[in-house]
Amino acid sequence: MKNIDKKWIYLIILSIVWGSSFILIKKALEGLTPLQLGALRTLFAGTFLLVIGFKKLKTIQKREWKWISISAFIGTFIPAFLFAFAETEIDSAIASILNSTTPIMTLLLGAAAFSIGFTRNQLIGVIVGLIGSFFLIWSGSEVNPNQNYWYAGLILISSICYACNVNILKRYLQDVSAFAITVGQFSVIIVPAILVLISSGFFSEATLQSESLYPSLGYLLILAIIGTALAKILFNSLVQLSAPVFASSVTYTIPIVALMWGFLDGEQFSWYQLLAAAVILLGVLLSRKS
Template sequence: MIEEAATAPAARRSPSLAYKPLVLVALGLVYIVWGSTYFGIKVAIESLPPLGMLGVRFLLAGAILYGFLRLRGVPNPTREEWRSSAIVGALLLLGGTGFVTLAERDVSSSVAAMVIAVSPLFASLFARLFGERTTGREWLGIAVGLLGIVLLNLGDLRATPLGAFLLILAPLCWTFGSMWSRRLTLPKGLMGSAAEMLTGGALILALSVLFREQWHAPTTASLVALAYLVVFGSIVAYSAYLYLLENTRPAVATSYAYVNPVVAVILGVGFGGEALTSLGWAALAVIIGGVVLVMWPRRR
């Protein structure tokens, strides 16, 4: 996927009655791949330190993408673009993905994904702060999604206070960084993804060293999960998400938070031995309903 410039004219983001094919492809990638990364993270941190694993993941993905782009003649980011990339990388990768990774030490991957469904609410709030409008139907969809989160808290959200706090803080950092990125001067195209992953990954790895995380011999399953996270979770899906930020409404770009739980639950229950109560399944059904309202195209 190719990210458009962060300073693209507002007219290019004007809503229409139908989504462009490339937008639909990007949505499919973000929905399915990111839904599976919750389970991938759970497997990876079974034998790898959370921050260390995440730092290696983003540094590898960023280095691979950066090297490929430079070989194809893509110019190196300017100093201002590197600085903006570091800000976005810190908010999205450390604050967003990092806090989820730390929280998954205490909660299941499926429940973690379901809690992150509050992202569209934060995205709409921040969008209003940045001067963008949220429709009544989008607010209704957000409310329906949050109702699902309430049901989840009544049934399946069993976590330590720190784990629960991190799960709420993660989407707050992620969505604020997403909205702010639309106003920053970032590298064009996939170079934006590479720069953010390099700077964010370096920061996460530095924190891993600062906190003296212990490294042990990883299992084969953890290494396979890490490789999947590097290629698909970072290079493919993250680039698709940046494309969505520049070509769709905030509520649409963050609607992955409603679909990811479906994929996460299927993988967690089917392959990870996790379980949901009947109230948890009801919460999942309500969350799915929220995405229908949020995703329905606007009229001009």
């Protein structure tokens, strides 16, 4: 299969998986605190990856561990907690929309810090997609005026983290297998996740006897294995197959899936948001052209 075909297949799969992640976070928060969710998400995904791919750690060169460690914290560990805290105040669909700022951050950081070039069409594409994202945010605030949009800043910080991460992967880890990168990343952050979990009060009697705990753990297990571990492998492969801006364009299509889940869960949105979703897709197509 040609790389051009693989890129689009990976983009579609990631859009569905990560678009569903936001509703899973929302459901998991019904029985877990944000610290517990972020820690357990990392721990479940890390354990799964180490079981199936421990031998891959031997293929990582000593000089590559520095960048894998940095990538692990800014691309996985920190955003896991930021998204959990953000969704305590804003709808899951809105969180996914705000995440659409990642491509423009990727473009700017790639040019400024990593000397990665971009074309005029790519620039137009991320701008068009970003306009669609802001339109979604505006219309969402009209429908849900009581939401605390200060927490939107946490999503924007995550977008900057993702933008740094995708450029690091492209610049410094291009020749490392996507599977090895992912296993290496989680081997680095699994111990910090355990420490956060212990300090979060998860093992207290009140938490362990809560009726909402175990349904939340079920949602979280799906999120960790499919939405984090397997999706990370796929995303790292996508970065190596394509340009950083195209890879980060998955954040344009994620909100469409997230909006559908939000609607099914009773979250309110308007027809204007559907129109904005179409604008976002146009941005993806433009950023794809060279």
